[in-house]
Amino acid sequence: MANTILLQNSKYNASAEIMLYGATVVSWKCPSLADSQPRERLFVSATAIRDGSKPVRGGIPVVFPCFGPPTHPEHSKLPQHGFARSSVWSWNGAITDEGDRVSVTLTLDPTPAITSVYKRPFHLAFVVSLGRFDLSTELHVQNTSSSTAYPPDYLEFQALFHNYIAGPSSEILVTPLKGLSYFDKTEPTDEGRATAKTETRAGVDVRKFTDSVYESASQNYEVTWVDGGISIQTSNLKDVVVWNPQAEAGSKMGDMEKGGWDNFVCCEPGHVRGFEKVAPGLTWVGKQVLSVIQAARRER
Numbered sequence: 001m002a003n004t005i006l007l008q009n010s011k012y013n014a015s016a017e018i019m020l021y022g023a024t025v026v027s028w029k030c031p032s033l034a035d036s037q038p039r040e041r042l043f044v045s046a047t048a049i050r051d052g053s054k055p056v057r058g059g060i061p062v063v064f065p066c067f068g069p070p071t072h073p074e075h076s077k078l079p080q081h082g083f084a085r086s087s088v089w090s091w092n093g094a095i096t097d098e099g100d101r102v103s104v105t106l107t108l109d110p111t112p113a114i115t116s117v118y119k120r121p122f123h124l125a126f127v128v129s130l131g132r133f134d135l136s137t138e139l140h141v142q143n144t145s146s147s148t149a150y151p152p153d154y155l156e157f158q159a160l161f162h163n164y165i166a167g168p169s170s171e172i173l174v175t176p177l178k179g180l181s182y183f184d185k186t187e188p189t190d191e192g193r194a195t196a197k198t199e200t201r202a203g204v205d206v207r208k209f210t211d212s213v214y215e216s217a218s219q220n221y222e223v224t225w226v227d228g229g230i231s232i233q234t235s236n237l238k239d240v241v242v243w244n245p246q247a248e249a250g251s252k253m254g255d256m257e258k259g260g261w262d263n264f265v266c267c268e269p270g271h272v273r274g275f276e277k278v279a280p281g282l283t284w285v286g287k288q289v290l291s292v293i294q295a296a297r298r299e300r
């Protein structure tokens with residue numbers, strides 16, 4: 001079976017490409033009311049590794065069960081951002097066509113490679129749905145433990161959609177983040193932890209190296225630039241990360257094309273401060289809807 005799914009919404013001339021590797025969405029193209037030509041809405045570095053040897057630098061990597069370097073004892077053997085984005089997911093070949101939307105579901109269960117570093121039983125499903133001007137992704141996390149112990153044998157995890165939104169990073173603003181507590185990873189404390197701050201800006205720009213983890217955010221965001229933008233509406237994803245490496249960090253990344261940092265912002269909804277927990281037999285669902293903002297939000 002091919003290792004990439006091409007999802008096409010022919011009614012609206014929209015498309016998406018999803019690699020089985022990492023269940024990574026590596027392309028989302030759709031028109032807008034002002035422009036019937038489908039445009040690429042995600043950034044993927046031209047030097048991204050796409051052979052399955054490392055996570056793709058761009059698109060929508062799925063982060064699970066840990067965000068960043070692991071901090072939970074059950075995650076101690078995992079790489080940064082967990083194993084979901086570097087595992088080969090399964091697809092049963094089915095595409096669901098609901099007329100206005102088409103969708104696919106990929107699944108991931110413990111493989112020998114995963115169980116060698118992660119002992120919890122789980123079942124993941126990742127649903128990608130493509131509409132006229134929007135793309136949604138859902139992560140379903142099922143605790144497949146049959147334990148009847150009390151207290152319950154909870155599955156504890158973090159989850160995040162690591163969206164690389166294509167746009168001119170010199171113009172981009174992310175809203176609404178004003179008043180939120182956040183951790184600035186570009187300014188580590190003496191102990192090497194991120195510096196705790198409160199956001200004072202109405203619109204957060206990424207003109208300098210930015211790596212900010214906002215807690216308990218609004219769950220609905222706008223990523224805008226002078227003549228466009230993407231809205232992100234989420235459920236069950238209480239936090240959001242804003243990241244752009246700029247040349248300072250980007251030039252040190254082997255799979256980041258030169259100057260790539262000028263052409264994206266990562267606006268990443270997730271549950272990354274503390275851990276979600278799901279009891280045996282139950283399923284947690286985190287969802288985001290990325291939509292093209294139709295009217296230019298800002299003056300030139």
Ligand code: TA6
Pocket residue numbers: 055068080081162185211241243266268
């Ligand atoms: O989401 C922001 C971040 O955690 C940054 O700290 C940076 O590490 C980025 O993710 C990319 O991480 P990666 O493991 O894909 O190189």
